[in-house]
Amino acid sequence: MKQLTLNEFKQKYFYKTELQDLCRQYGLPTSGTKAELNSYLEAFLSGIPKEQIKPARKKQQVRQLTVSEITLTTPIVDSGFSFNDASRQFFAQYFHIEHFSFKKEMAIIKRAAEARQDTDMTVADLITQYQELASVKQHQQIVNRTAEEQTYQWNSFVRDFCQDPVSQQFNNKLKVAAILWHHVKNSAKPKRFTSDLVKTYAAEIKHFKKNK
Structure with missing residues (x-):
């Protein structure tokens, strides 16, 4: 090939x-x-x-910790700490809530620590950095600028398409979005939705509506 x-x-x-x-x-x-x-x-x-070219982060070779083994002083790298049911229970207890969902910012912080092999960063540090990031007024813009977030163009494309008034004429919005995305994905065009795409590929969309 x-x-x-x-x-x-x-x-x-x-x-x-x-x-x-x-x-x-x-x-x-x-x-x-x-x-x-x-x-x-x-x-x-x-x-x-x-x-x-080496992996940015090495895989943990240690046993994953149970909820009773996780404390605020637990290192988040190479200790067995992971984003799993055990840590979910720990964070639920820490934040005094019944159900805890892992936050995107937490994953970003943890991956960065793994890439640096920062074995000094603890669960307490993770919580502190997460709360600092979440308290920043423009924290969503910060998250969106990370390299990982920029790889999810398809999700953003569908969201922007469905939020555009031009999409209201279609019953099967996801299928129409997929038709438009197919052209954008395999081209040198920016990987984002614009209403002009609907005009450009109107014939193909019309053909789909006629034959569905």
């Missing part, structure tokens, strides 16, 4: 499974977030030998 060029790679949108397939094909690390997989491929296609 012909190797992608860096420019071709940057112009196309890839799902995570497609990125993993490419990494496997080129002998690169296949585990990690979409942003991390993207970084491996960009490095390789930029000319860096695959032997020099």
